[in-house]
Amino acid sequence: MNAVEIQKKLFQQIKTKITDQSSLIDEIAKLLDISIDSVYRRMRGEKNITLDELHKLCTHYSISLDQLMEIETGAISFQGKALDSKSFRFDAYLTGILQNMHYFASFKKNKFYYLCKDSPFFHHYYFKEFAAFKYYFWMSTLLFFPEFKNKKVNFEEYSDEVFQIGQKILGLYNKLDSVEIWNAESLNSSLRQIDYYRDARMFRSDRDILKVYEAVEKTLDHLEKQAELGYKFEYGDPERKPLGAFHMYFNEVVLGDNQMLVILDDSKIAFIPHSGANYIMTRDVSFCENFYQYLENLTRRSTLISEVSEKERSKFFKIHRDRLAHRKESLKV
């Protein structure tokens, strides 16, 4: 890695940190007290950035110098704050994810690996009832919001605005090429959460529970169709216009951890979940590379059920549908 590469990478990272790209140049010019032309010269790598300038930029945009310059300190730097129920806002959280998805989608070459423990987060946003249930579950059970205590799941009160952000995230995810590694347990966590809410009488009626089950069922139908075609398409699109490629694996070797790896051109970012609902991420080159090798190893030991292996695909989706059907039968509607 030479000085020009470091410089280019720096500006790439700054771009991911700001929402309004149009003010970027002015902002940097002001920060470094230099002219607009000088900013451009630095961005193009024609003029070297000094350590002081780098320090100013990294401090301002909260960028790790060690990661940027790939300094071998022996430690790996991870980023990500834990969700805090005192300051947490679901809409802001989703907007943050949306911003990341925009960034991922801006690369020519991209690939999204998802080692599923649960059904991937993005798939919650096909249908409002499923999204709403997940929202209540997060706010009340995972994050302990006092105003959600003993509050029953209510689809009408679930904000359209939040759902729309979720749908935008899904829309961007569907544009990326993705590899989803599922196992037979991947839907259990959602089903158990619904069970838990049923037992705790957190639904208004069995009819509402049915709506959530039906939403999950329709999501499965759509996923199966996408798996069959090997690409993603918008739900309800009669032409099934192809979006990103969809590789789906049925893994019977390990339980996934909801770990993710994103490949953007030649760089990789790994996301590691911890303590239930939080994530940390890193761009550490050797960590990401090893993690990538691990995922590749898992895919080799799993069954590819997209495009090919119709029989195994049917078997896989049947396992999930049977579990849903079993639960639906016990409802009084």
Place this chain on the structure above:
Amino acid sequence: MPTDQSQEFLFQRIKELLPQHVSIADAVSEILHISSDSAYRRIRDETPLVLYEAKLLCDHFHISLDQLLNVQSGSTSFQNVRIDFEQYNYEQYLEGLLQQFHQLRNFQSTEMIYLSKDVPFFHNFYFKPLIAFRYFFWMKTMLLDPGFANRHFDFNCISAELESLSQELLREYQKVPSTEIWNTESINSTISQIEFYKDSGYFSSAADIKVIYEAFEETINHMKVQAEYGSKFMPGENPQMKKSNLKFFFNRVILGDNTILVITDSIKTAYLNYGLLNYIVTRDEVFCNDCYDDIENIKKRSTLLSQTSERQRNIFFGILLSKIEDRKKRL
């Protein structure tokens, strides 16, 4: 720190790291392949370092610029512990864990909290057939050890040394007061791994598979007894002679992720597991406190099964045991 003295700070730090008899100009000129005059100009801040030079210097002296310049990047530093064949093999990995247990003795109070996705690592080591199977699976399928590539499973695949090291680790774990948060899925991956090997034809006989399932069954039965007494002990030992040092929870809300938190006196250390055996570890205070709060929240939603709730305990272990029984019947 002021943002106009970065270079000065860097050279100051390098001076501190150099042995007294080495001149900083010589060291810098050698690392950057420049003349000593040019090195001096950089050290005196007359010529700015280009970023690549700064990187070379930091790499050489293992200096973290984030720490040196106190950049609040919102990041947390982790040490990575990863098994490979050349530098850190499975035996060294177990020894490393053992050493960490020994270090725990230096503290007055210790506690380990395990939010499990799979059966907690140490509980794989009660019975020989399971120790052997775990070892074989990790070597052949997860670590891709070339020595295991064309081998079928046999109970003698593990050396006596590794086996006793595994059990020593378990004994050390049993001394540490711990909280384990399980769910009914926690045994699924072991079962599916046995099934995977069965389907792939890696076992020599159905009798071998039965022996492994029986060892697993005994392990779960023993976990049940340990939960009943709220203490950790080896099979055959008298639980009444042991300290009560196990809190066992059944969590229905989420699947765990093998996050481990170790609390020694007032210091917390978080271990995050990835790729089955590897882990990253940090003592970052903010990060560890957040982990702790999250796990406490999960505990609040979970059922304590140790030393109490006999009915729920029987139901919970009944579910686990029936999954194993079901597989045994199909052999």
